[in-house]
Amino acid sequence: MKIDFANLTYQYRLYKDEIDEAILKVLNHGKYIMGPEVGELEEKLCEFTNSKNAITCSSGTDALLLAMMALGIKPGDEVITTPFTFIATAETIALLGAKPVFVDIEEKSYNIDSTKIEEKITPKTKAIVSVSLYGQPSDLDEINEVVKRYNLFHIIDGAQSFGATYKGKAEAHYCDIYTTSFFPAKPLGCYGDGGAVLTNSDELAKKTKMLRVHGQNKRYHHKYIGLGARLDTMQAAVLLVKLKHYKKDLALRQEVAKKYSEQLKNVKNIILPFVKNNRTSAWAQYSIRVPNRDELQQKLKESNIPTAVHYPMPLHMQECFQYLGYKKGDFPVAEKVSEEIMSLPMNPYLRGEEIHYIVDKVC
Known part of the structure; x- marks a missing residue:
C-alpha cells in the first residue's frame, strides 16, 4: 500500500x-x-x-x-x-x-x-x-x-x-x-x-x-x-x-484523527495529540511523540508511509536568531518536544484500511 x-x-x-x-x-x-x-x-x-x-x-x-x-x-x-x-x-x-x-x-x-x-x-x-x-x-x-x-x-x-x-x-x-x-x-x-x-x-x-x-x-x-x-x-x-466543501472536509479530518487516536491509544512509548475540552482543532497535522523518531520514520518510509517533522529545531536555536542571546536549555519543553515529534499522514480522505495499515506499521 x-x-x-x-x-x-x-x-x-x-x-x-x-x-x-x-x-x-x-x-x-x-x-x-x-x-x-x-x-x-x-x-x-x-x-x-x-x-x-x-x-x-x-x-x-x-x-x-x-x-x-x-x-x-x-x-x-x-x-x-x-x-x-x-x-x-x-x-x-x-x-x-x-x-x-x-x-x-x-x-x-x-x-x-x-x-x-x-x-x-x-x-x-x-x-x-x-x-x-x-x-x-x-x-x-x-x-x-x-x-x-x-x-x-x-x-x-x-x-x-x-x-x-x-x-x-x-x-x-x-x-x-x-x-x-x-x-x-x-x-x-x-x-x-x-x-x-x-x-x-x-x-x-x-x-x-x-x-x-x-x-x-x-x-x-x-x-x-x-x-x-x-x-x-x-x-x-x-x-x-x-x-x-470545507465544513465537510473539517468533519472528515476529525474522523481521521479520532480513528488514529482510538487505534494508537494503547501503544507503549507513543504520546498522542491532546485537544482541550473547550476548543476544536482543524487537525492540520496528526503529530505523535516517540523516543525513536528517526528509526520509526525510516521503517515507515520502507512501508511507503510518508512522515514529517513539525518542527525539528526550536526558533531560539536557529542560526538566524543567535543575536537574541538564547541558548540550549532556555526552553526545555520546546526542545524536548522538537526531538520527539513527528507527523503521520493527515488529510480528509484517508480510508479506514489506510489508517489501519499506518497504525499497524507504527506498532
Missing part, C-alpha cells in the same frame, strides 16, 4: 469540474489581479467565521507582516511568541526591526504556555503572537487577560487552524487580528501561496487593505509604506470552490 501524506491530487479530482470551471472563468474575464473572485472570497470568509472583515493576501507570512504593520509594530518593540512554530511567526517580527521574545510551550498542547507570558513583559512589549499549532487554539482567555492588563495587542497566527473554534466561535473573535495561510497543504489550501487577515476592527481592516497594495489609499497616492501582497484571482477562484 502507498500512502499519500496530503492527498491534494485526490481532492482536485473530487472537485475537478467545479475547480476547472472556476479557473476557466478567470481565464475568460482576464482580471488576474484583484478580480471579482477576490472580493467574493473575502465575503465568504467573513460568513464562514462570522467576522466583520477579511483581507486576502499573498501568503500566510505576508498576513503576519500585514497584521504587525497595521498594529504599528516598529523597531525597538518587543513581541512575545513561542519558539515552537514555523519561522514565519518570529521572522516577521524581526523583519520589522522588533525583537522576538520567546516563551516556552505546554507539554500537552504544544502551544505557548500562558502562565509564563507575564514574566516576559517589559515596557517595550507591544504584542503577543499566539500560534494555533497543528490546528488547535491556545489558551485564548488566559492570554487575553494578560493582553488587557498590560494594554497589548494580540495576534493569532492561525496558519494551521482555519476552521478551528474556541468556546464555539472562530478564533478571529478572540484577538485584534487573526492571520491564516492557504499554502496548498493547509486544511484549506489553494494551488500556490495565499493567506488572509481577519479582524473585527474596521479601522485595522481599512489600514490592512491599504498596506496590502503598497500603502495606497487611491491610485498612486500612498498613505503608508506598504507591500505588494495581494492574493491573485486564480487562487481566490480555487479557494471559493474548496470553501464550499
